[in-house]
Amino acid sequence: MKEVGNGRHTSFWYDKWCDLGVLAEILGDRGIIDMGVRREATVEEVLNNHRRRRRHRGASLQDIEKELGKLAEKQSNSELDKDLWRWSSGFKQKFSTMETWQLIRETGLQCDWGSRVWFSKATPKFAFITWLAFKDRLSTLDRVSRWSQGIDTTCVLCKNAPETRSHIFFECAVSSHIWEQLTKGIMRNSYSNSCETVMRLISASMEKKKRFCINYALQVAMYFLWRERNKRRHGEPPMPLSVMLKLIDKTIRNKLSLVQGKRVKGLEEVLQFWFSTRL
Ligand SMILES: [Zn+2]
Known part of the structure; x- marks a missing residue:
C-alpha cells in the first residue's frame, strides 16, 4: 500500500492508496472515462487539478470522492510517498519475508507425524523416503496394480505376501x-512391530536420545529396505539379511557419532546409548 505524502510517486489508478483498493481493479476502463482522470495520473495531479468536486451517480465513485477529500486534507508537499507492506497486524514500512509468506500461504492442518520425518539432524535422503512412505506415495505394488492391471504384486523380499506399505516396512519377515x-x-517391554503402536509410543515425552535413535533408525531402515526392494525388482542379486543389517547399523552409528561430536543437548551420550541397547 502507499502512504501518500505529496502524491507524486503514487499512481492514481494502479497503486493502492486508500482502503477501497486499487481503483483500476474496482472501476475498470469504464471508470477512467467516468472519473475523467487519465490513466497515467498521479495522486498529486488528481488532487491539484481535478478538484472541483463532482457529483457522481455510482456509489463507488462517490466513495472515491470521499477518499480524495480526506486525502486533500492530509496531503503534505514536503513529505514523500511511502511504500507500506501488509503484516498480519496491519501495514508497516518494514518488509518481512516471513510475515508475507504467512499471509499468502494456505495453512493446512498440522499432521501428527511431521516431527518424526523432519527433525533436527535428520539426513535429507532418508527423511525424504520416509516422508513419501508416510504419505503412501511410494510405488508399492498394491498401488502400481491400480493403474497397471495384471502385475504380480508379491513382495520381492519375502515372496510370501502382497506388497503394501505396511507389509514392506513392518510386517514382512x-x-x-x-x-x-x-x-x-x-523399547524393551513396549517393543512392537506394529507401525501404529510404535508411532504412538514415540512421543515428545520420550527421552530425547531414545527418540532420536528410534526415529533415525526408522528412517535408515526404510531407506535401505526400499533400496533393496528396488534392486531386487530390477533383477539384482539379493543382499544377505546380515549384510543389510550391518550396513544399516553402521549408517546409524556414523550419524550418532557425528551428532555426539556436535554436543547437542540431550544427545551427549547417544552413541553409548546405542551400543548399550544392542541385542
Ligand atoms: Zn515381504
Missing part, C-alpha cells in the same frame, strides 16, 4: 527382523 534388531533393545 525381512523388515520385521531388521526392525526388531534395531529397536527391541531400546
Whole structure:
C-alpha cells in the first residue's frame, strides 16, 4: 500500500492508496472515462487539478470522492510517498519475508507425524523416503496394480505376501527382523512391530536420545529396505539379511557419532546409548 505524502510517486489508478483498493481493479476502463482522470495520473495531479468536486451517480465513485477529500486534507508537499507492506497486524514500512509468506500461504492442518520425518539432524535422503512412505506415495505394488492391471504384486523380499506399505516396512519377515534388531533393545517391554503402536509410543515425552535413535533408525531402515526392494525388482542379486543389517547399523552409528561430536543437548551420550541397547 502507499502512504501518500505529496502524491507524486503514487499512481492514481494502479497503486493502492486508500482502503477501497486499487481503483483500476474496482472501476475498470469504464471508470477512467467516468472519473475523467487519465490513466497515467498521479495522486498529486488528481488532487491539484481535478478538484472541483463532482457529483457522481455510482456509489463507488462517490466513495472515491470521499477518499480524495480526506486525502486533500492530509496531503503534505514536503513529505514523500511511502511504500507500506501488509503484516498480519496491519501495514508497516518494514518488509518481512516471513510475515508475507504467512499471509499468502494456505495453512493446512498440522499432521501428527511431521516431527518424526523432519527433525533436527535428520539426513535429507532418508527423511525424504520416509516422508513419501508416510504419505503412501511410494510405488508399492498394491498401488502400481491400480493403474497397471495384471502385475504380480508379491513382495520381492519375502515372496510370501502382497506388497503394501505396511507389509514392506513392518510386517514382512525381512523388515520385521531388521526392525526388531534395531529397536527391541531400546523399547524393551513396549517393543512392537506394529507401525501404529510404535508411532504412538514415540512421543515428545520420550527421552530425547531414545527418540532420536528410534526415529533415525526408522528412517535408515526404510531407506535401505526400499533400496533393496528396488534392486531386487530390477533383477539384482539379493543382499544377505546380515549384510543389510550391518550396513544399516553402521549408517546409524556414523550419524550418532557425528551428532555426539556436535554436543547437542540431550544427545551427549547417544552413541553409548546405542551400543548399550544392542541385542
Ligand atoms: Zn515381504
